[in-house]
Amino acid sequence: MGWKQLICCLPGVLPVVRLRASLEWKSSWEQLACETVKRDLRITPGSGFIAVYLETYGCQMNVNDTEIAWAILQKSGYTRTKALDEADVILLVTCSVREKAEQAIWNRLQHLKALKARRLQARLPLHIGILGCMAERLKEKILHREKLVDIVAGPDAYRDLPRLLTVAESGQQAANVLLSLEETYADILPVQTSAGGTTAFVVERNSFHPVRCRRIFLYCQTARQACVSLAALSIMRGCDNMCSYCIVPFTRGRERSRPIASILQEVKMLSDQGVKEVTLLGQNVNSFRDTSEVQFQSAATPVLSRGFSTVYKAKPGGLRFAHLLDQVSRIDPEMRIRFTSPHPKDFPDEVLQLIQERHNICKQLHLPAQSGSTRVLEAMRRGYTREAYLELVHHVRDSIPGVSLSSDFIAGFCGETEEDHQQTVSLLREVRYNVGFLFAYSMRQKTRAYHRLQDDVPADVKQRRLEELITVFREEAARTNGAVVGHSQLVLVEGPSKRSASELCGRNDGNIKVIFPDAKIEDAADCKALVRAQPGDYVLVKVTSAGSQTLKGVPLCRTTLSRSAACC
Numbered sequence: 001m002g003w004k005q006l007i008c009c010l011p012g013v014l015p016v017v018r019l020r021a022s023l024e025w026k027s028s029w030e031q032l033a034c035e036t037v038k039r040d041l042r043i044t045p046g047s048g049f050i051a052v053y054l055e056t057y058g059c060q061m062n063v064n065d066t067e068i069a070w071a072i073l074q075k076s077g078y079t080r081t082k083a084l085d086e087a088d089v090i091l092l093v094t095c096s097v098r099e100k101a102e103q104a105i106w107n108r109l110q111h112l113k114a115l116k117a118r119r120l121q122a123r124l125p126l127h128i129g130i131l132g133c134m135a136e137r138l139k140e141k142i143l144h145r146e147k148l149v150d151i152v153a154g155p156d157a158y159r160d161l162p163r164l165l166t167v168a169e170s171g172q173q174a175a176n177v178l179l180s181l182e183e184t185y186a187d188i189l190p191v192q193t194s195a196g197g198t199t200a201f202v203v204e205r206n207s208f209h210p211v212r213c214r215r216i217f218l219y220c221q222t223a224r225q226a227c228v229s230l231a232a233l234s235i236m237r238g239c240d241n242m243c244s245y246c247i248v249p250f251t252r253g254r255e256r257s258r259p260i261a262s263i264l265q266e267v268k269m270l271s272d273q274g275v276k277e278v279t280l281l282g283q284n285v286n287s288f289r290d291t292s293e294v295q296f297q298s299a300a301t302p303v304l305s306r307g308f309s310t311v312y313k314a315k316p317g318g319l320r321f322a323h324l325l326d327q328v329s330r331i332d333p334e335m336r337i338r339f340t341s342p343h344p345k346d347f348p349d350e351v352l353q354l355i356q357e358r359h360n361i362c363k364q365l366h367l368p369a370q371s372g373s374t375r376v377l378e379a380m381r382r383g384y385t386r387e388a389y390l391e392l393v394h395h396v397r398d399s400i401p402g403v404s405l406s407s408d409f410i411a412g413f414c415g416e417t418e419e420d421h422q423q424t425v426s427l428l429r430e431v432r433y434n435v436g437f438l439f440a441y442s443m444r445q446k447t448r449a450y451h452r453l454q455d456d457v458p459a460d461v462k463q464r465r466l467e468e469l470i471t472v473f474r475e476e477a478a479r480t481n482g483a484v485v486g487h488s489q490l491v492l493v494e495g496p497s498k499r500s501a502s503e504l505c506g507r508n509d510g511n512i513k514v515i516f517p518d519a520k521i522e523d524a525a526d527c528k529a530l531v532r533a534q535p536g537d538y539v540l541v542k543v544t545s546a547g548s549q550t551l552k553g554v555p556l557c558r559t560t561l562s563r564s565a566a567c568c
Contacts, residue, residue, distance in 0.1 A: 404510025
């Protein structure tokens with residue numbers, strides 16, 4: 001027959017039959033038989049028969065949002081599939097930061113259009129949903145363009161997904177893009193525990209280029225199958241900074257933070273599951289401010305980095321990022337802590353001191369500059385000058401010796417002159433970042449730049465300037481990374497290198513990829529034992545060569561985070 005039967009035994013109920021029809025029918029009676037059985041079984045959303053395929057585009061916040069959405073759907077009885085052709089529902093978690101990111105979604109929808117048409121001919125409905133920032137920004141256009149999309153859900157509407165899918169099953173389009181002043185999904189744990197072991201989401205970090213894009217794919221695997229236990233959790237959502245180029249405040253809403261207690265609970269759970277590295281996420285992660293309890297609502301006023309300002313009034317009260325970082329880093333001394341994406345205005349001395357003192361807080365900071373020209377920074381409404389930014393960089397390096405720095409840059413912003421561009425080039429040379437995220441400017445509707453400025457830098461000029469920035473960044477990053485040649489680096493092993501099965505790949509404290517031979521090495525806990533490093537192990541590696549994005553070396557021994565810190 002042209003369809004398969006899958007017998008599923010559910011706890012406490014009789015076995016049920018799940019039918020998966022083929023897209024090619026050998027005869028019309030087979031199609032009729034399948035449809036009749038499906039009708040008799042009353043397969044409806046939430047019954048456990050609906051398979052969902054999730055595809056993620058954009059930043060790590062979107063990766064985390066994907067798992068939040070999945071946790072909500074799983075609780076409602078949906079199943080998840082990694083195979084596109086097995087899906088009853090396809091959900092795209094989207095990015096709207098740049099036009100190119102949105103175009104990737106439109107192109108993907110055209111591909112799915114053909115799949116949906118084939119499924120319709122086979123009388124097997126396929127529902128497509130757009131989630132995230134693009135849903136918030138382009139709801140009407142998405143719903144009306146060729147009637148391809150069935151549901152649209154903004155970043156604050158994931159709890160409504162089961163209802164939206166039920167509406168879609170009835171043949172109607174459904175949407176919810178309302179922004180919230182309170183939603184943080186604090187009670188939704190995106191990493192679940194299954195009977196087969198620990199289920200954790202893992203970012204395939206080798207799949208995104210640290211210079212050209214931030215596309216990240218999501219995988220859900222048991223801990224035994226995963227390359228390494230890496231997890232990320234959202235601690236806050238939204239943005240109040242209102243930079244003139246940025247769409248995020250309009251797609252993600254205002255800043256609001258999770259209660260610290262819920263964050264600590266989730267980190268503890270991840271530690272119990274064996275996760276070795278946690279990344280705290282937020283659009284402005286170091287602007288964290290928990291006012292959930294009355295005792296936290298004191299009159300304390302936040303301290304901004306010297307020379308920095310905001311477009312909004314100071315927000316007194318609440319537990320700040322330094323308190324959260326202190327508590328999180330105490331949970332498991334063998335778990336590395338990272339955070340992204342911060343704003344450079346929110347790096348008071350207590351945060352820098354904490355990073356320097358705690359061995360499990362990575363000595364890596366993201367300091368998004370966007371431009372090296374004070375005039376352009378003012379047009380961007382960044383709240384600082386070139387001089388203030390450089391003063392912060394020097395202060396950070398004085399406070400945290402050996403810190404790894406990364407940054408964001410925009411080429412060709414409104415009104416940017418050749419002189420402005422050269423100031424950005426000189427900033428790249430002066431700071432010498434380890435990692436860079438560089439993009440050509442893409443004007444977004446609703447932003448202040450869209451309403452008040454002119455996108456007057458030609459596309460070819462933007463591209464030329466971007467390529468110049470990338471070239472300079474790579475030159476300086478290679479020199480900066482070259483400084484560690486001959487020194488030892490502690491590496492968290494992620495798995496085999498993509499280029500060679502005889503090599504392992506991991507990342508050092510500064511988030512730089514390190515590749516080394518998969519050979520037997522000493523175990524620091526037992527010098528007589530020779531072992532092979534496994535994903536999730538900490539390995540001391542002596543660096544022998546360096547490029548702009550990768551270090552290579554030889555493994556010395558397997559160790560622990562605490563033991564390595566004690567030896568330094």
